[in-house]
Amino acid sequence: MTETREASMARSSETEYLSTDVTPPELLPAALALEVPSWAEAAATPADVTDWAARQARALIPFTLDEHGWPMNPQGRTGKTGRNLRYWGENQAADPIVVAGYGQERRVLLITRSDIGVEAIPGGMVDPGETAPAALVRELREETSVDLTDHTPTILGRDVVDDWRASDHAWVSSTSALYQLPTTVTATAADDADDATWYPFGSMDQLATAITDAGRTLYVAHVPLLARALDHLTH
Template sequence: MSEYCPVDITPPELQPSALAHHVPDWAEAARTPADVTDWPQRQNAALVKFQLDDRGWPMHPGGRTGRVGRNLGKWGENRAADPIVVAGTGSDRRILLITRDDIHQEAIPGGMVEPGETAPAALVRELREETGVDLSDHQPVVLGRDLVDDWRQSDHAWVATTSALYVLPATVSATAADDALDATWYPAGSMAALETAITAAGRTLYAAHRLLIARALAHLA
């Protein structure tokens, strides 16, 4: 059996030596999972259940990732909220996506749930911050609570999201802001139509969101 040799993906600002002097406002101060004191509470509250290893460190529910360290705000599960906004019906259906400023790909206008915030509140906030669209008076359909194949994940820190579907009769004005470089209504009569439109625009769909979007469109079929 070959030896497991994961890569440490911890950025400079989250290295233990850096955290000893300054903790970014988006991250917890724990230098390693051993410094976290509330693992039972985190396990009980997790969107996707996970276990601890013999050291008491969290283990990615999906298995080994080939990466260790932390490039996310917290060790263990990091909660996200992904509002999927669809307008119109049939071949005229459109979906609202943003161009992320970190990876420059088309994605759902979502983000991390803030401390003390509920998923429903995060859905509304993230959508408003990134597109200017306020759907606080709409009741979405929660489609799932799932692991996300996020590019920042490691064996000991990962993302799980609540994805919810908002259905509008017609498109509304959307303006990119916050973590979004652009906000676009794409044709979404089917996944094939969506991916064709994104490719024609010279852009790429964020792979980690493809299954979430496909599930939303299947729900509307």
């Protein structure tokens, strides 16, 4: 039997855990019964998911299920419940970090995200049946017009990222990869990007200053990924 949102909230209140349900109207059970958005799965709650073993087996970051069979965010409680992502449990993303030049002349390619208006790595969600390497190339091409199909990136890591949509039971894990170019190439914003910009990347402070001077803000969730790329380049 499907557990209602009210029942889920009651479970949380039993342990005096205060949280906010982040489920948008189109993913509420009543709405899903009428129409499932093309970008989301049909399961109204994790109790409606039937392939948890398979999802756990292919997860980038291992996760467990609680006593009710609901997926648990590997980073712990978030203060948020519900789902504002495609899947319950792990949602896989790909983040291509494109760097051009060397030393203090180094530049990194970032986009202005159309959803939250911040500067971010030009990445996105891995499509069903797609591999992370393919998603890295596709997302970069779709959002910046830069095609690095013939380049082999360095995989920097696989991490749970602090995505603004994440909750206790739905989160984002990303494969981040570094592409190194000798010089900058033309980048044109498209798809989910409002702008595409090459920023100074000699250090994280230099990047932060350049973004602030442009009147913009760096996406907090991507700071650790960019810092790791810079560390790889400088050591």
